[in-house]
Amino acid sequence: MCAETVPGEVGGGGMNGDRTNGVDLEHLRAGRLARLQGAMHRHGVEACLLFNEPNIRYATGASAMPVWSTTTFVRCALVPAEGMPILFEHPNSMHLFGELEAHVRPMHAWEFTDGVASHAAIFARETAAAMRELGVTDDRLAIDRLGTPGFLALQAAGISIVDSAPMTMEARGVKTPEEIEVLAMGGQVVMEMLRDVESAIRPGVTERELLAVLAATLLAGGGEHLATNTVCSGPNTNPWRAEATARALERGDLVYVDTDSVCLEGYFFCVSRTFLCGDASPTREQREAYRASHDWLEAMKDLVRPGVTCRELAERAPRLPDRYLPQRYECMIHGIGLEEENPSVAYPGDPQPNPDTALEDGMALVIEVYAGEVGARHGVKLGDEIVLTADGPRNLVPYPYCAALLR
Known part of the structure; x- marks a missing residue:
């Protein structure tokens, strides 16, 4: 289990009232409209x-x-x-x-x-x-x-x-100060979602029951709905892209969760964590997959800076161990906002969808990785959602890693 990695208090367990109180929503809307209309002018539409x-x-x-x-x-x-x-x-x-x-x-x-x-x-x-x-x-x-x-x-x-995509994607690529404020508030809700679902992980509970915990905390915190049902355990963690089933968790299972949630004011959170079920000791293969994912994610975050292009990020990206590459995730980085957005960075050797796009201060990005060998019983998914600043990435959901899998 990973409980020792959870901070003493991740969040308040749900706040009464509107969590966006204090955000100037009128200014939020006006700023977004101005960005869209500016992009329309630039495209002559x-x-x-x-x-x-x-x-x-x-x-x-x-x-x-x-x-x-x-x-x-x-x-x-x-x-x-x-x-x-x-x-x-x-x-x-x-x-x-x-x-x-x-x-x-x-x-x-x-x-x-x-x-x-x-x-x-x-x-x-x-x-x-x-x-x-x-x-x-x-x-x-x-x-x-x-x-x-x-x-x-x-x-x-x-x-x-x-x-309209050239205009809407251009406008939505860089977030306004009010958007970043709402994203930060939504990040607290997602912290609570991960805390509650980790606390509910135990042998015998089903994937769908864990999904219900995830959804309940999202809704109680002011969020809107889940976009996917990604709570997977044991053999359902490999290959990636399964969704929650009636499978009951077993002691020693890996359990991965992708929040994939539409949160406050419609902003999307795509944050992934993998947990260990019960008081079992992880296997060597589980630890290796987790360590590879953890080290890749931390190294990739260090490379993300304003001004670097998507092509440069692909060229400089840390390399996953070869045994995990056949089932690599479809991208290393993608934009995020009210939905999945531009730009996207593919793995080296894969076609780059936005090679010449340079990252900018104020972009919101998801950096994520999957490590699972073909035919293995388990896989590990980790991912963080960040806002890019002049000083580097600001993690919107700094939920801790699983210490038991990093030993």
């Missing part, structure tokens, strides 16, 4: 139509039914390069956003109707009218995702569709 939940939230501060909204087209935001956005909201959710500095009006959805094309045409006409209302003179509209009926209807209305 007059308007974006955003259906992706994190993009809507980034531009307007509005979130409603976020999990369901990711699979439907029932709400969107029309964002001009200058001025306030128009939020097309689900009619039954409009009352939630009376205080937002955005124009809120009902969304005319085409889904779940018999006359999909005709309803999509109404949506397209309303979108075109709103563009004119906002002073948009270009017929180009940058969009993040859109179902086929909406796409065809906008085309029929004379609107030319381009990709």
Whole structure:
């Protein structure tokens, strides 16, 4: 077990009230909108139509039914390069956003109707009218995702569709001071999540029961939902990318947890820790995999500085022992914010998605590693979420490592 590594008090066990009290949420929203509109100006785009939940939230501060909204087209935001956005909201959710500095009006959805094309045409006409209302003179509209009926209807209305990702990813890459403040508060919730799930690890408990602990602490702390169900034990830890099952933990199992949680104000936390179940002594193979992961993660964090490019990070990265490379994690570093973001750093020898992107002060990043031999009964996953500063990385969730696995 790893209990000796847990600080005397990781957190308060849940705080009453809103944990974002003290954060100027109006300034948070205004700062994000300014960054997005600045990126739109740089790309020569007059308007974006955003259906992706994190993009809507980034531009307007509005979130409603976020999990369901990711699979439907029932709400969107029309964002001009200058001025306030128009939020097309689900009619039954409009009352939630009376205080937002955005124009809120009902969304005319085409889904779940018999006359999909005709309803999509109404949506397209309303979108075109709103563009004119906002002073948009270009017929180009940058969009993040859109179902086929909406796409065809906008085309029929004379609107030319381009990709909004170059603008949204550019804007979201560097966090505002208020975003960093909210991330720091969310990090405390995630500390409590890891503390509570580690305290619940014992022989006989199931992976799903541990997942329930993780979710309960997230929700009690003001977070929103889990994005994955990554609590795995014993043979389910190898290969990586399993999710929680009804398997009961056994003494001596490794148990890894990836928080993958949407926390305060929608900010995402992707932090990984691996624990030892019960009072067993770890095997040599378990200790070696844990040590390799630990040493790699600490060495990689030392390399992360403003100004270094993703290509340079890949070239300078510490090397995992060869026996773990066939099942290496898909990347070494990725951006984080309201969802997984740019940039990303792949392993040396793998294609680099953002080779020339230089890290900047204010970026939020996840650095993570998986060590598991092909065919082994166990694997180790470790990962930290950091904010980059001029002095190097600031760990948002400095949860301790497992001392028993480092001996």
